[in-house]
Amino acid sequence: MGTFVELYDGIMELLVVLFSTWALAPWVRGVLGGLVIGAVFGGALVMVYLERKFLGDIQSRIGPNRVGGRFGVLQLIADAIKLFTKEDIIPAKADKWLFIGAPIVALTSGFLMVAVIPFDLLVINGKEYAVAVSRMDISILYLEAVSGLAIFAIFMAGWGSGSKYSLLAGFRNVAKMIGYEVPLGISIISVAVMAHSLDIVEIVQAQSTLWYIIAQPLGFVVFFIALLADVGRIPFDQTEAEEELVAGWATEYSGMRWGLAFFAEYLHAVVGAFIITLIFLGGWNGLPLIGNLNIPGIFWLIAKTIMVIMLFIWVRGALPRYRIDQVIDIGWKVLIPLALLNLLWSTIIGLIWA
Amino acid sequence: MGDEQAAIQVIDKTIMIELSDKFPDVVSDVDVPSPNRAIARIDPSKVHEIMQFLLDKGFDHLSCISGVDYPPDKMEVVYHVTSYSGPLVITLKASVPRDDPNIDSLCDIYWNANWYERETYELYGIKFNDCPYLKVLLLVEEMEGEWPLRKDYAGYPNPT
Amino acid sequence: MEEGGIKLGEIELEIPPNVSFTTTSAIHDFIKDSPMQKLVNWGRKNSLWFMTHPMGCCGIEQICVGVAHYDTDRFGIIPRASPRQADVMMISGYVTKKYLPALKRVWDQMVEPKWILMMGECAISGGPWWESYSTVINMDEIFPVDIYIPGCPPRPEALLEGFIELQKKIVAQKDRTVIPNPADGEV
Amino acid sequence: MTHEATQITSPPKPSEMLLHLGPQHPLQPGPFLLDLKIEGETIREAELKIGYIHKGMEKVFEDRTYIQILPLTDRICYLASNSNNDVYCRGMEELLGIEPTDRAKYLRVLTNELCRIQSHLLGIGEYTTDVGFLTMFIYMVRERESVVSLLEAITGSRLNHNYARFGGVAQDLPPGYKEMALKSLGKLKELIKSHDDMMSSDSIYLKRTKGVGTLTAKEAGELGVAGPPLRAAGVNYDLRRLEPYLVYDELDFNVITQTDGDVFSRVKVRLLEILESIYIIEQCLDQMPSGPYKQDVTPYITRPEPGEVYSRIEDPRGEMGMYIISDGSDKPYRFRIRGPAFATAQALPPLLIGTYVADVAAIAASMDSCTSEVDR
Secondary structure (H helix, E strand, O other): OHHHHHHHHHHHHHHHHHHHHOOOOHHHHHHHHHHHHHHHHHHHHHHHHHHHHHHHHHOOOOOOOOOOOOOOOOHHHHHHHHHHOOOOOOOOOOOHHHHHHHHHHHHHHHHHHHHOOOOOEEEEOOEEEEOOOOOOOOHHHHHHHHHOHHHHHHHHHHHHOOOHHHHHHHHHHHHHHHHHHHHHHHHHHHHHHHHOOOOHHHHHHHOOOOOHHHHOHHHHHHHHHHHHHHHOOOOOOHHHOHHHHOOHHHOOOOHHHHHHHHHHHHHHHHHHHHHHHHHHOOOOOOEOOOEOOOOOHHHHHHHHHHHHHHHHHHHHHHOOOOOHHHHHHHHHHHHHHHHHHHHHHHHHHHHHHO | OHHHHHHHHHHHHHHHHHHHHHOOOOOEEEEEEEOOEEEEEEOHHHHHHHHHHHHHOOOOEEEEEEEEEEOOOEEEEEEEEEEOOEEEEEEEEEEEEOOOOEEEOOOOOOOOHHHHHHHHHHHHOOEEEOOOOOOOOOOOHHHOOOOOOOOOOOOOOOOO | OOOOEEEEOOEEEEOOOOOOOOOOOHHHHHHOOOOHHHHHHHHHHOOOOEEOOOOOHHHHHHHHHHOOOOOHHHHOOOEEOOHHHOOEEEEOOOOEOOOHHHHHHHHHHOOOOOEEEEEOHHHHHOHHHOOOOOEOOOHHHOOOOOEEEOOOOOOHHHHHHHHHHHHHHHHOOOOOOOOOOHHHOOO | OOHHHHOOOOOOOOOOEEEEEOOOOOOOOOOOEEEEEEEOOEEEEEEEEOOOOOOOHHHHHHOOOHHHHHHHHHOOOHHHHHHHHHHHHHHHHHHHOOOOOHHHHHHHHHHHHHHHHHHHHHHHHHHHHHOOOHHHHHHHHHHHHHHHHHHHHHHOOOOOOOOEEOOEEOOOOOOOHHHHHHHHHHHHHHHHHHHHHHHHHOHHHHHHHOOOOOOOHHHHHHHOOOOHHHHHOOOOOOHHHHOOOOOHHHOOOOOOOOOOOOHHHHHHHHHHHHHHHHHHHHHHHHHOOOOOOOOOOOOOOOOOOOEEEEEEEEEOOEEEEEEEEEOOOOOEEEEEEEOHHHHHHHOHHHHHOOOEHHHHHHHHHHHOOOHHHHHO
């Protein structure tokens, strides 16, 4: 273990030295950004794979086990190859540019979110380096802002497809997200108030003694529910409810356009899992009381994120779907008051703590 | 349970007698082949009144309306009426002329008569007067007028 | 693609053109006849998504084959609700004159490359209702059928076998991987 | 209930739109077209268009001999094939003046009830997937497989059983069947109870189902529905009790009723009926007399006397009736099928008025209408 940690530290130190030397060179950031995006992309792939296997377990099925060995690891590669080589159809009644643009906007929003996600904080020679593409002092607000772009993407797809199912799904999404972005934002503010910072790195550092899931459990619950709605997973997947709206806003999408839109959803879910880990579950800090056991922070972060993703999948396997009016009811009548209550609580605690 | 059944069987016999008493020239050939079944022939012009009478007597469930074709001259509309509280099924048959088959609709008495009437119409060409939506139900709209269940239908067997 | 409609004796059923087809796919043209085609075929064979489209008795077996007991997900075969995202259409029951235009339209909405499984006697030859006034037989004159799965209804194992046969067909490149050109007038 | 409730009477206003669910839609097995006029998500008018798999059964049956019809009755509704065989055979037995043997009666009750269980399981499964409860659907189909194997052990077929014969059944129970069935059904009973618990305690499920698509007893009677939707409204109408056929008068069972008449009650009725059917099967297996399972000579080639018969039975979905007119030849002169699903399908549009688009799937699936039987 020890040698491993040393190796990791060595690599990181090397990276940081290189990074700080050429920090001003744009291409360094470009390469780093590409790497991180690749990593999160891979994370989303892992999530799709996990979903198929783990959901299979929940439903007493086996899941993919023929493609690429007995665990079906190549299943998604096969799916991707197939989707890439499908014919490209744009329905005659679709609004062409909205139709083409929607998956791009969805994916872009996901990538923009990835840019500010810190994976670790290295202290070298007394200087702090966040392992992130870009460290902003308002990164949490930035995240909230760019994640809102995905709503436009779904609405673009819904309106641009020229299909009534898609249109209804687009409307549903807008109606839902107006109600859910508010509690999402308020719980983020509560966290920021407690940490006295809008920078995710500092929020994580503030949790080195106490995770915010313990300091403000209500905030965690509100954030988790609102996040489920934000990424459109059961019980909040009204926008693509199969039995009602065929495939919702994605009804008219085919081939790789659908693949991208589908993938953007999972990218959002993965990024959402990262955010929830960072602002509530202590990020790269180890477990409370036990400490980080000499394991590099990035592994703690990824392990916790995978747990959150498993929780998403478990929820999907265990719950039915709400009706859209009930969803909006919950958003306005339950989550927003709870989020405000939590804001009050975190303000008081934050003041005392400070 | 046994008492219930006995009580209903008493109603059986009486309802058919009541029916033929109430409509003496209209109801004929009353037959009770088994305790739970009764068959009668009725005059098509009085079907509305008879059904209203049966509904008032507690026969609140129209099971089925079917057509039967007897070429060359007549067709029958067969009603199966029963009750949610008893096992008796009354089968009423109304003969209509084959060249101009029409009979009064029961939609205002039994709500669910509508689809049965539409079905009988499209398969046999029997017109139900005052039926609110008498159009094809099961067939392609182009097939209206072919009356496929008539005995002299030329499209069966279908060689396509 | 057929223009106009389908003729059934004296009845001609109109199919409204609602879909704009691209006649070709750039990626597809690029890799055609190259060793990449093998890789592509491997991907296609292992990712046959079928459309949930039960039509009769066979539809029940089609549902059964997709869930726990038989679990087509093992082979990468999963049900999709929208025809746009499906690769395989199963005609799993009686096709009637009333349903044929809708079925044809669903087939046209699907994206190339696509395959058809004929499941059960009713779809293959009309089954017990072959001489009825309302059913349509000889479906293979209307749809380009890839695999026939006889049975009334076929057992889920037979359906799985049908999928495996289709996979073999894809690997052997005997399927219709060429996207038809509307100008040729052939399907 | 007015007839306007079943039709789309006017073109949509600017604030409304027409939504077509079907014929290909993942809503239900079997194609139908449900036209909805919606304003926002609220349904203003609904119209159900059927006939997409109309096979012209009644005409085909008039051209088949009586014994040739027997396997075809399976295909009226493939989920209730034993009931369909049974109602046809009972009609023919009445026409021919024969009586099934005692053992055959028990065997028919046994298969009918097994058939009811598997039909209800798939019905509930379809319904749970329509409220987004995919896992429960998969559990239900998994449970159904065990019942299907029990049926397969008797009849040799998974779906279309073709088991009853005039005056008997096709074959006897295989050896060791009783132990196998009791073991399998015991397990099923436990599972159904646990699913029932899960469904009655899941708050999202309750929110989706309580008070949705309510049908009062009076409305249900007016709409002419039968079977579980009617019993869920509190009407104690079950032909097994009202007009006991086969050996149902010798068996002990309750007619399951609920009071609310909403979507939840309809599914609850089915769940409890599964348990009740298991109880009936256990009694059948205990009380089954030994003896021949069929007549010495099954009348395969048969020319019944001219006459007519209307036989009916409690199908998994309600009252299944067959009206057979014989003219003395070897083929029926008229063969009329009165399916329960036809009545329930007709009652669907009025139920949808005023509900949300999201509830369409739940309500439609809770009525459990079988499209093949609606269209025939």
